[in-house]
Amino acid sequence: MKRRHLWHKTLLKSFLGALAIIVVYMIIFVEIMIYEGQTEYVNIYDAIYWVITTLTTVGYGDITMASPIGKLYAVFVQLTGIPLVFGILFTLVIIPWMEKKIQSNIPSKASKKLTDHIIICGYNRLIETLIEELKENDIPYILVEEESELVMELLKRNIHAIYGLVSEEETLRNANIKEARFLIANRNDEMNANIVLTARNISDVNIIAIVEDRANKKYLKYAGATSVVSPKELFGRFIGRKAADPFVNRLTGATEFFEGVSIVELPIYPKSPLMGKTMKNAAIREKTGANVVGMWKGGSLTFIIKPDDIIKDNSVLLAIGSNDQLSKLKKLTQSGE
Numbered sequence: 001m002k003r004r005h006l007w008h009k010t011l012l013k014s015f016l017g018a019l020a021i022i023v024v025y026m027i028i029f030v031e032i033m034i035y036e037g038q039t040e041y042v043n044i045y046d047a048i049y050w051v052i053t054t055l056t057t058v059g060y061g062d063i064t065m066a067s068p069i070g071k072l073y074a075v076f077v078q079l080t081g082i083p084l085v086f087g088i089l090f091t092l093v094i095i096p097w098m099e100k101k102i103q104s105n106i107p108s109k110a111s112k113k114l115t116d117h118i119i120i121c122g123y124n125r126l127i128e129t130l131i132e133e134l135k136e137n138d139i140p141y142i143l144v145e146e147e148s149e150l151v152m153e154l155l156k157r158n159i160h161a162i163y164g165l166v167s168e169e170e171t172l173r174n175a176n177i178k179e180a181r182f183l184i185a186n187r188n189d190e191m192n193a194n195i196v197l198t199a200r201n202i203s204d205v206n207i208i209a210i211v212e213d214r215a216n217k218k219y220l221k222y223a224g225a226t227s228v229v230s231p232k233e234l235f236g237r238f239i240g241r242k243a244a245d246p247f248v249n250r251l252t253g254a255t256e257f258f259e260g261v262s263i264v265e266l267p268i269y270p271k272s273p274l275m276g277k278t279m280k281n282a283a284i285r286e287k288t289g290a291n292v293v294g295m296w297k298g299g300s301l302t303f304i305i306k307p308d309d310i311i312k313d314n315s316v317l318l319a320i321g322s323n324d325q326l327s328k329l330k331k332l333t334q335s336g337e
Contacts, residue, residue, distance in 0.1 A: 018084060021080075021084065022048075022051055022052075022055070025051045025055070025077055026044070026047040026048060026051050027047075028073065029047050029050055029051060029073075030042050030047055032065060032067070032069065032070045032073060035067065035069075035070075036065065036066050036067050036070055038066070041063055046063060049063070050063045051077065054074060054077045054078055054081065055077060055078070055080070055081030055084060055085050056081060056085055057078050057081055057082065059078070106148050106151050106152060106155075106162075106163040107151075107155075107161075107162050107163065108162055108163050108164050108171075108174055109162060109174040110142045110160075110162055110174060110175050110176050112176070114140055114142060114176050114179070115140075115176065115179040115180075116140065116179065116180075116181050117139075117140035117141055117142055117176070117179070117180050117181060118134065118139065118140070118141040118142075118180065118181055118182060118183070118184065119141070119142055119144060119172070119175045119176075119177060119180050119182075119183040119184070119205075120141060120142070120143045120144065120183075120184045120186060121144050121166040121183065121184065121185050121186055121187060121192075121195050122144075122145070122166065122185070122186035122187040122191075123143060123145050123150060123154065123161075123186075124186065124303060125293055125294075125303045125304065125305070126186070126210070126293045126294065126303055126318075126320075127143070127184075127186055128159075128293075129291035129292075129293040129320050130184075130261075130293075130320055131143070131159060132291060133261050133291065133320055133321060133322075134261075137260060137261065137322075139261075141160060142160050142161070142162060142175050142176070143159060143160060143161040143162070144161070144162055144164055144166050144171060144172075144175055145161055145162075145163065145164075145166075146163065146164060146165050146166060148163055151163045162174060162175060166185075166187065166191070166195055167191060167194035167195050167198050168198065169198055169201070169202055172198060172199055172202065172203075173202065177199060177202060177203045177205055178202070178203050178205075180203070180205050181205075181206070182205055182206035182207065182208060182226070183195075183199055183205050183206070183207045183208070184207075184208045184209075184210065185199075185207060185208070185209040185210065185220075185225070186210045188212060189211055189212050189213055189216040189219075189220070192209045192210070192211070192220060192225075193216075193219060193220055193223045195209075196209055196220055196223040196224050196225045197223050197224065199224070200223070200224030206226040206227075207224065207225045207226045207227075208225070208226065208227050208228075208229060209225040209227075209228045209229070210228075210229050210230075211228050211229065211230045212230075214230040217230060229263070260322050260323070261320065261321065261322060262320070262321070262322075262323065262326060263293075263318065263319070263320045264318075264319060264326050264330075265296075265316050265317065265318050265319075266316065266317045266319060266326075266329060266330055266333045267315075267316045267317075267333065268311055268312065268313055268314075268315045268316070268317070268333050269313075269333060269334050269335070270313055271334065271335040272311075272332060272333050272334060272335065273332060273335075274311045274332055274333060275311060275312070275313060276310065276311065276312070277310070277311055278307060278308050278309060278310055278311075279292065279305055279306065279307055279308070279309045279311065280307035280308065282311060284317075284319075284329060284332070287328070287332065288321070288325050288326075288328040288329040288332065289321055289322070289324075289325040289328070290319045290320065290321030290325040290326050290328070290329040291319060291320050291321060292305060292317050292318065292319050293305070293318055293319065293320055294317070294318030295309065295315055295316065295317055295318065296314075296315060296316035296318075297309065297312070297315060301318075303318075317329075317333065
């Protein structure tokens with residue numbers, strides 16, 4: 001709604017500005033016609049006709065300037081007409097109209113029957129794997145994205161998504177936030193803060209915010225997030241426990257997104273059968289059911305996992321799955337026995 005209001009305001013200002021320029025051009029046209037003695041064209045109708053045809057570079061030639069100053073003025077009007085007419089017409093009218101037509105075919109509201117679901121604000125590899133888990137566990141969800149092309153692509157892949165600005169009340173209401181189980185804010189930290197504030201203003205839904213910079217965790221908490229997840233911070237805790245962790249039988253350090261589905265980091269140990277294998281050959285999903293959504297490699301955390309990425313002794317995997325699936329993967333990362 002805010003974006004639409006701003007667009008209307010900008011369009012109105014541009015229209016009034018263009019109208020003012022046309023009026024000034026008409027006045028100058030009349031003065032030049034008087035100066036040249038072409039008094040038969042000194043009227044509002046011919047003034048409008050000449051200015052519009054010259055601005056649009058049509059120039060039928062039935063009304064022409066005879067004096068040098070008149071010809072220079074005609075050239076000036078033609079040159080200014082290109083950015084004035086085509087700039088305003090295409091940028092503020094035609095292109096937005098076409099975008100609106102395209103967006104009108106993209107769903108912007110979830111079904112009214114959708115309840116007890118999860119609202120996911122923002123798409124990436126981490127969320128894609130989470131959605132796979134939701135589907136396997138028959139947990140309803142709706143993904144909200146503000147890139148129309150991405151929404152169309154997700155819909156083609158049978159991922160439930162709607163189009164809208166994730167930080168606006170109207171969008172969250174369209175996602176049935178009051179009937180939702182909880183909401184996941186998965187944009188940059190600044191946008192996540194806006195999402196949390198907006199969601200908290202209209203609902204008491206539980207909110208999970210995924211933070212990029214752990215220094216911003218407290219601000220997202222202040223904004224109203226129920227919990228804040230920092231993948232990088234979780235990696236750090238696991239690296240610190242790497243030496244002792246093989247002797248721990250239970251799954252530690254897991255962060256539960258919702259009942260039965262958690263995210264956890266798992267370091268690779270020297271006796272792991274995964275050592276030296278590519279992600280494709282490791283077949284982690286086929287063997288354990290868990291999804292690897294991130295990996296610590298080259299001293300940095302990446303969510304872009306390639307099939308030919310090699311699992312090394314200093315690798316740490318970020319995985320999502322049920323406790324049983326993650327426990328199976330944990331055994332593989334240690335000794336496989």
